[in-house]
Amino acid sequence: MSLREEMDVKVEYSVVPKNTLDRICFILPFIWSKRESNWKAKLMDSSINYRDFEYMYIRKPSLSLKFYSILHYIKKQNPSIKIMMEIPTYPNTNEYHGIKKIMVLKSVNCERKLRKVVDYILTYSRDKTIWGISCLNIANCVDYSSIAPREHYCPIKNTLRMTFVADFMYWHGADRLIQGIAQYKGNYDVILNIVGNGAEIENLKRLANNDSRIIFHGFKTSEEMNEIFNNTDIAIDSLGRHRSGITYNSTLKGKEYSARGIPVVSAVQTEFDYMPGYKYYLKVPADESVIVVDDIVKFFEKVLLDNNYETITTEIRSITENIFDFSKGFKKPIMETIIRGDK
Numbered sequence: 001m002s003l004r005e006e007m008d009v010k011v012e013y014s015v016v017p018k019n020t021l022d023r024i025c026f027i028l029p030f031i032w033s034k035r036e037s038n039w040k041a042k043l044m045d046s047s048i049n050y051r052d053f054e055y056m057y058i059r060k061p062s063l064s065l066k067f068y069s070i071l072h073y074i075k076k077q078n079p080s081i082k083i084m085m086e087i088p089t090y091p092n093t094n095e096y097h098g099i100k101k102i103m104v105l106k107s108v109n110c111e112r113k114l115r116k117v118v119d120y121i122l123t124y125s126r127d128k129t130i131w132g133i134s135c136l137n138i139a140n141c142v143d144y145s146s147i148a149p150r151e152h153y154c155p156i157k158n159t160l161r162m163t164f165v166a167d168f169m170y171w172h173g174a175d176r177l178i179q180g181i182a183q184y185k186g187n188y189d190v191i192l193n194i195v196g197n198g199a200e201i202e203n204l205k206r207l208a209n210n211d212s213r214i215i216f217h218g219f220k221t222s223e224e225m226n227e228i229f230n231n232t233d234i235a236i237d238s239l240g241r242h243r244s245g246i247t248y249n250s251t252l253k254g255k256e257y258s259a260r261g262i263p264v265v266s267a268v269q270t271e272f273d274y275m276p277g278y279k280y281y282l283k284v285p286a287d288e289s290v291i292v293v294d295d296i297v298k299f300f301e302k303v304l305l306d307n308n309y310e311t312i313t314t315e316i317r318s319i320t321e322n323i324f325d326f327s328k329g330f331k332k333p334i335m336e337t338i339i340r341g342d343k
Helices: 020-027 034-043 065-077 098-114 172-184 201-208 224-228 252-259 291-304 307-322 326-339
Strands: 053-060 080-088 120-123 131-139 159-167 189-195 214-218 234-236 265-266 280-283
Touching: 020 034, 034 065, 053 326, 065 080, 065 131, 098 280, 159 172, 159 224, 159 291, 172 189, 172 201, 189 201, 189 265, 234 291, 252 265, 252 307, 280 291, 307 326
Parallel strands: 053 080, 080 120, 120 131, 159 189, 159 234, 189 214, 234 265, 265 280
Antiparallel strands: none
16 A cells, blocks of 8 residues: 555646746746646645645655745645655755756745745655754655566676666766776676666767677666566666765665665665665765776675575565565655654
8 A cells, every 4th residue: 555545635736847948937037837837726726625634745846936835825725734845855956057057046045935834844865954844754665566576696607797777867977887897907797787868878878988898778668677687786876976965865776776686886875874784785985986896896796705696686675675665664654753643
């Protein structure tokens, strides 16, 4: 059962701008974009009786004074409603580039007012308050029952097969690993599967310079992904989050890798850094240094030496499921802290 299934959901609304003009209008101040007009029309509809609402959950909103005005309207209709707002990464201002930098100003003006209308911020960071609002620290979780563990896993002698899945942006830092592979002079045959597209993918291809060890797969279906993961020794999490000012991040793909039973390498602090004795995780420097592939090779060898490799998948999945399955790491703290009023 999902969190949504445990609540009586009266209004559920999501909108994504469909054209370039509306994206530009949303960035600019003093203009109601189509996206914001749709928010207003849907959420300030007089037919909605907010006095019947107990809770409102908002995920990763784009902050503006127009957004605040909608929440202010809702709170005025029902002062006792508990508004929960999920902020996955904080701070996130460095994620804006070019003309989108205007969004920083729009966001700051909204942030100053949010504590008047928002009761809890749900965050994957370790912050206790954000913008003067109490935080509920949660983990980015996945539904383990819907993710297949890798099957028939068997390492190949003197071969390291890594997989990096993302909608690649500069903060994923895949360039650091590509450069590391170019500099690697060890005895292992190294393979890096780059799975996904994204704004950074063409830069990564140029950097790889047709290196046969680096395979760009593009988008893959679930079945195709299963095949890649079945033949993956090490999964790569974000390597460049420091570029956007993030020092701690509860990444979704790290949990997906773990649900599949694969050891993880990351350059950003995650929950794994706070799991004493967990040996299937390697932290690499969060800076602009080239990733040292020899370090990953040593980590891989240690994992194999310490375990019967046929049981590694099962052990990783078993340990992490108790922490990162949706029902345990996400739904439970929300239900207990907010819905049941526990502190």
